[in-house]
Amino acid sequence: MTTSTTARDDDPAVPVTAAVLDEVADAIKLLDHAVSSGFANATTKETLPETVVASIKQIGALVRITEWRAKDKPADEGGSSRTIKASEWADFESAYYKLARFMSPVTARTLADTENAGRGWSDSPAQRFTRLLWLVAICYATFIVLGEWAQMRYGPVQEGDVDIPNTLLQFFQILIPYAYGGLGACASLLRAGHAYIYERSFDVRRKPEYWNRVVLGTISGGAIILFVNYVSGDNGTEIKLSGAALGFIGGYSTDFLFNTIERVVAAILPKVGISSVRQDTTPKPALDVTSGGLTLKDLLEKYDGAADADKAMYKALIEKLRDRI
Numbered sequence: 001m002t003t004s005t006t007a008r009d010d011d012p013a014v015p016v017t018a019a020v021l022d023e024v025a026d027a028i029k030l031l032d033h034a035v036s037s038g039f040a041n042a043t044t045k046e047t048l049p050e051t052v053v054a055s056i057k058q059i060g061a062l063v064r065i066t067e068w069r070a071k072d073k074p075a076d077e078g079g080s081s082r083t084i085k086a087s088e089w090a091d092f093e094s095a096y097y098k099l100a101r102f103m104s105p106v107t108a109r110t111l112a113d114t115e116n117a118g119r120g121w122s123d124s125p126a127q128r129f130t131r132l133l134w135l136v137a138i139c140y141a142t143f144i145v146l147g148e149w150a151q152m153r154y155g156p157v158q159e160g161d162v163d164i165p166n167t168l169l170q171f172f173q174i175l176i177p178y179a180y181g182g183l184g185a186c187a188s189l190l191r192a193g194h195a196y197i198y199e200r201s202f203d204v205r206r207k208p209e210y211w212n213r214v215v216l217g218t219i220s221g222g223a224i225i226l227f228v229n230y231v232s233g234d235n236g237t238e239i240k241l242s243g244a245a246l247g248f249i250g251g252y253s254t255d256f257l258f259n260t261i262e263r264v265v266a267a268i269l270p271k272v273g274i275s276s277v278r279q280d281t282t283p284k285p286a287l288d289v290t291s292g293g294l295t296l297k298d299l300l301e302k303y304d305g306a307a308d309a310d311k312a313m314y315k316a317l318i319e320k321l322r323d324r325i
Helices: 018-037 048-062 064-073 086-103 108-113 125-154 162-196 202-227 243-252 256-270 296-305 308-324
Strands: 013-015 083-085 231-232 239-240
Touching: 013 086, 018 048, 018 086, 018 108, 018 202, 048 108, 083 086, 108 125, 125 162, 125 202, 162 202, 162 243, 202 243, 202 256, 231 296, 243 256
Parallel strands: none
Antiparallel strands: 013 083, 231 239
């Protein structure tokens, strides 16, 4: 085996601690997944170097990782008495780094989070999060169904303070676009989540990001109807959409809302630059100083009595008149 560092007899000794064993176990788990799944890096088109496989397998044999797994102990009681050479550990770290880059976004952590996923009612972290997302989506859908049914059963909704049932219908009418936005966000996450679980790239540490996506989708569903009441088709035709449909689209793709807001801002507050300012090319009439035009004395008097905002204009006229005299 060729390694980047040659082992020497005077190498410092690295104790085989629980942290060392955990890192080696993670590397071997990631390597086994790469080998068993025939993983190929679609981005870089690279293949896994044989030296990487050899370095990781060698360090696993040196620390007797198989025995450690069988004992299910973090380390030998009373502290580890086993050691490995520093050069061997450096070769392993280099190989693990190359393996992690090759397997990205799949990591040892994502493999643990998706363990046994897809095998029935598994209890992996990824599956638990997915089931919770199912529940949230069902709650949104239930609220939508009840709201739509109430409006059909007891509607139509009337404006103003009519009675308590009508007030509840008004409440449902306001919140339904938000609920459609939340349902759209859940649909988007569930669609992407299945791919993450299948590819073994689901990372539980990103759960706050996913929940923020649900909240943002809910807000987008209610906010999008403030800016849009139709969308343009590919052939330029305008497609009229209901508030519920726009709410679902806004929740499913929050970029739809943000792009709409940017277009509204650009229309209301256009950016004015030097390139967008047109020069006035209209020919200016020549100033007649010989027949009834203003004299230099007249302009000077007007300049002295003019307001600050008009002095610049009179100053330009005075300079132009001086040039012609």
